[in-house]
Amino acid sequence: MEICITSLLREKGFKVTPQRLAIYNMLASTHSHPNAEMIFNELQAMYPTMSLATVYKTMEILKEIGLVKILNAGEDSFRYDADTSDHPHVRCMECGQVEDVDNIDSVDFVKQVAQGTNYKLVNQQFYFYGICPSCQRKELN
Known part of the structure; x- marks a missing residue:
C-alpha cells in the first residue's frame, strides 16, 4: 500500500x-x-x-x-x-458514527436520475440518517 x-x-x-x-x-x-x-x-x-x-x-x-x-x-x-468506490453511508444522529452501507445496488436509481434530468452523471454520494444499534440500546435503558 x-x-x-x-x-x-x-x-x-x-x-x-x-x-x-x-x-x-x-x-x-x-x-x-x-x-x-x-x-x-x-x-x-x-x-x-x-x-x-x-x-x-x-x-x-x-x-x-x-x-x-x-x-x-x-x-x-x-x-x-x-x-x-461509489457506495452509500449511514450516519447515526445520536453519536455521529458514519458507516458504509454494503450490498446496496444503486445502479437503477442512478440511471433513473440520469434519464429524468438528462444529466451525464459523473459521481454520486448517498447518505442515510438514523439511530445506530448501540444508541438504540442506550435509549431502551
Missing part, C-alpha cells in the same frame, strides 16, 4: 513525507470515516510536530490523486474515506 501512495505522490509532483504516509495509512486501516481532527488526534503522539493544517492539506492532495473520498454527512466538518 505504501509503495502505491509513494509512487502516486511523486508521479503527481507532491513530496513524500512521513506524515502524509501516516495519514493515508491510518485512513486506509479504518472504516470509521474520521474527520481531520480525529486523524490529527490519532497521529499526534507519533508526529508531535504535525499540525491540523497538514492533515487538511494532505486530505486535499490525497483526494486530488484519487486515494480518498471527501464525505459531507451533514456535520460541521468533512469525513474521509479511503474506499473511493
Whole structure:
C-alpha cells in the first residue's frame, strides 16, 4: 500500500513525507470515516510536530490523486474515506458514527436520475440518517 501512495505522490509532483504516509495509512486501516481532527488526534503522539493544517492539506492532495473520498454527512466538518468506490453511508444522529452501507445496488436509481434530468452523471454520494444499534440500546435503558 505504501509503495502505491509513494509512487502516486511523486508521479503527481507532491513530496513524500512521513506524515502524509501516516495519514493515508491510518485512513486506509479504518472504516470509521474520521474527520481531520480525529486523524490529527490519532497521529499526534507519533508526529508531535504535525499540525491540523497538514492533515487538511494532505486530505486535499490525497483526494486530488484519487486515494480518498471527501464525505459531507451533514456535520460541521468533512469525513474521509479511503474506499473511493461509489457506495452509500449511514450516519447515526445520536453519536455521529458514519458507516458504509454494503450490498446496496444503486445502479437503477442512478440511471433513473440520469434519464429524468438528462444529466451525464459523473459521481454520486448517498447518505442515510438514523439511530445506530448501540444508541438504540442506550435509549431502551
